[in-house]
Amino acid sequence: MNTVRKMLESIYYRSPSVIKNILVTLHQLYASSKWKGKDYDDDLIFYRKNGKKIQQELELIQLIQLRKLLEESLQFVDFYKQFYPLSKNYDFSSDEQLMAFYYQLPVIEKKTFRTELNKFVNNNPRRKTVFYNKTSGTTGSPMTSPFDKASLIKSFSTWRRFYDFIGLPDRFKTIRFSGKIIVNPHAVTPPFWVEDYSNRRLFLSSYHLKAEYMMHYLEKINEYKPHMIEGYPSAIFIIAKYGQKNNFKLSFKPMAISTTAETLYEEQREVIESFFGCKVYNQYASSEGSPLITECTCGHLHLNIDTGFFEFAHKGKDDSGWDIAEMTVTSFRNLKTPLIRYKIGDLVQLSADGPETGCNCGSNFPYIRGVIGREDDLLFTREKGMIGRMDTAYKGLEGIEKSQILQISENEFVVKMVINADYNVVVKKKFDKNLRERLGNDITIKMETVEDIPLSSNGKFRAVVRLFKLN
Incomplete structure (x- = not known):
């Protein structure tokens, strides 16, 4: 199988650009055929209506979906069948008893979910698998959902x-950066992109973002x-920073x-918004189908509570005074491999x-202040405690193209840096x-x-990495 895959990849990489585009378009058409249709239209109406509901109505919808998820999981998911006898002690028609049972269920670690996936698969005959989402995971550990x-x-x-x-029309053109390898990783000449004609989408490689190729991208x-x-903030930031530094003028505004x-770091947001002239x-979300958190026009990150249930375990305060909490989630977005009290490993x-509630954007979804990322993106020293954001340490510094704090x-x-001619002793002292x-x-230090600082195996860039566990 691997031999066949390598042969097909070789043919694809050697194909002319237009052939690649046609192949990508055909693949995307096939992929979208798995979900487009009346059921999608009905679901979209449901979710659009939810976006206009008051908070009490949203919380009721959340409970209804949680009830359905638990009932189906107790019947068809091997891991949760063991809790079926316990469930008979609770009246699920009562919201209080439903939640009381819910909190009796164990928190599932990511490693358990990954290594014992078969136990968490929903065997309901109505839920036939149509797609496998495969990722190497943030730390390089493979995950298949x-x-x-x-x-x-x-x-x-x-x-x-x-x-x-965020105000996009029904049909719109998109450029996307992701971890998918869409062109030969060893290519040294453009194009470093492929186009999906059917969805008006251009995929740009995240693996060729070198200075000598930047002008081709721009x-x-x-x-x-x-x-x-859309895509990885580090990739979009690299493009925007280069364009800004070289006075590249766009003839349009996204x-x-x-x-x-x-x-997403504040410096990245500022540079991207300045260069492209629009809001970030x-x-x-996650590849395994976690509930959504989305930013609104007021800059608040809303918990889409009709897509899941969120729990927050307090970990302390950051240097800005905000509470730091680790998320455990239950998702209504993946019914084939249900995530129930899933410790996803990210901090907010x-x-x-x-x-909080009452956002001026008009949404009644509650909101949080920020997403920090994985726990090992959080630094800790005895003098300062937990430190959540380090991007401000780079503000106003010239000469540092890319950096990673270990x-x-x-x-x-240890601070690894890719520098240019503007870096000097003064900058080094200021940075220290x-x-x-x-x-x-x-x-x-x-x-x-x-x-260079290589990307992780899934194309992501980690600006901060803590290499030991906190007690």
Whole structure:
């Protein structure tokens, strides 16, 4: 099988650009045939109506969907069948008893879900697998999540509602950066992109973002004139920063930038918004089908509670005074492999009272203050405690093209940097001062200049990595 796959990849990589585009378009048409149709239209109406409901109605919808999910899982999911006798002690028609039973269920670790996936598959004969979402995972650990048709429909209809919220029309042109390898990774000449004609979508490679190729990217973006650019914030930031530095003038303005899959830092937001002349909207989900968190026009990150249930375990406060909490989620978006009290491993910023309500954007979904990312994206020193964001340490510094902070121990840091001719001793001293202001003085910082900092196996860039576990 691997031999056949390699042979097909080789043929694809050697094909002319137009043939690649046709193949990608055919693949996308086939993929969309698995979820497009009347059921999708009905789901989209349901989710669009939810977006206008008051909070009490949304909470009722959340409970109704949770009840359905638990009832089906107790009957058809091997892992949850063991809790069926316990469930008979609770009256699910009572919201209080439903939640009492829910909190009796164990929290599922990501590693357990990954290594014992078969136990979590929904064997309801109505839920035939139509799609496998495969990813290497943030830390390189592979994850495969089966989806049935209903789950794909829920995913695409809730994404479409997000596009409604940020003002996109029914049909729009998109440029997307993701971890998919769409052109030969060893290619040294453009095109570093392929086009899906059917969905008016241009896929740009995240693996060729070198200085010598930047102008090709910028010229293609300018030629394509998308309504929206979406994908990894690190990739979009690299493009925007290069364009800004080299005074590249766009002849159009996108309606929106949508970032996902990585932590979005404030410096990245500022540079991207400045260069492209439009707002950046951050959003959070996961390849295994977690509930959605989406940014609104007011800049708040709304918990889409009709896509799942959110629990927050307090971990402490960050250096800005916000509460840091670890998320455990239950999702209504993947019914084939249900995520019930799933410890997804990501941290968020909250007010002391938890999620807030009453956003001026008009949405009645509760909102949080920020998504930090994985727990090992959070730094810790005895002097400063937990440190959630380090992007401000780079503000105003010239000469640093790319950087990664590695925390080896509580008082030992290594900073890898890709630098240019603007980097000098003054910048180095200022950077060291900025780091110590945020991390504390009783630490050692080793700065290393490198030619490049590789992406992870799924195409993501990790700006901060803590290499030890917190007690």
